Amino acid sequence: MTEKDRHVVLEIKDIAVDYKTDHGTVHAVRGVTYKVHADEMLAIVGESGCGKSQSSYATMGLIQAPGEVVRGEILFHEDESSAPFNLLSVDKNSPEMRSIRGGKLSMIFQEPMTALSPVHKIGKQIDEALKIHTDLDKAGRFKRACEMLTLVGIPDAEKRYHQYSFEFSGGMRQRIMIAIALCCNPKLLIADEPTTGLDVTIQAQILDLIQDLKKKFNMGVIFITHDLAVVAQNADRVAVMYLGRIVEEADKVTLFDEPQHPYTQALLRSVIGSPLASDGKLKTIEGSVPGPYDVVEGCAFHPRCEHCMHGLCDKKMPDFEQVNDKTKAACHLFTEEGKHHKESQA
Ligand SMILES: Nc1ncnc2c1ncn2[C@@H]1O[C@H](COP(=O)(O)OP(=O)(O)OP(=O)(O)O)[C@@H](O)[C@H]1O
């Protein structure tokens, strides 16, 4: 099947999220564009604060004031035959959005401890999701909840159904979150650092489970992580974010073997065992990410970039575009302007 024929579940076009605060405006997301296909895992990687979670909250309709999605389109294609639905065309608290969020569009949050209610039995929490998003009767919902708990590896599901979240270990709570996120067979799952802080064995089990369910339900998955080893093992495609934008996107093998953007190259060099870290040492990227209120003109990475072309990279933001047949990137090393600039300086 060609790329063109594959069912696109979610298409995000130039999304931007601002927070207007007393100290100024934080541009949390500055124009993010990507697609996720059915039965595909798109990994989103990038340093802390670059907008990975905020861009996902925008998709879920969960940006809270003073935050606001200030531009862009979020197109949800439920199935191949239905017309795409722009999630930003309806109020985030509207019945349409409520019927999609948590059902067809589901998210595992970065903070599982705060996402589960401490005062309701965990079975009840799964039941609530099933009540809103399915036509199952009470007995059907109980059966489905127990099936999901079993599926995520919680033994004695019928007994555990009646327990509270504090009666479970961290790893089990994470699995319960996954059970809630998956109980209504979502078309798209956003998993925001779903395995951070869990021990390696449980991490592997949870990743296997997401992979299984992706195939079984033909689900699209957005997987947000800092862990490039996890990306290497699990993702189909990778988008690299830097300061509110995607700077590079390619299939996994291409991204690891032929990284194009200087930030992606630096990120890969920072990982032990990467072929780019030829001396085997952990490299750090020089400089730091600008603060939330800093205004950086031009390409946001230029102050840290060894290829920075003064007079261009510090003045004009490069477009995010196809730089060869496999990779999209936002970097003046590949723009016509960048090539002219280089020639004129030579
Ligand atoms: N309530 C808020 N008010 C102001 N700025 C905010 C608010 N919430 C988030 N931001 C800003 O949005 C930006 C992106 O944050 P986000 O949580 O999406 O980063 P992230 O890439 O998910 O980081 P991490 O890897 O640490 O989870 C940050 O600069 C942050 O300061």
Ligand SMILES: [Mg+2]
């Ligand atoms: Mg985050």
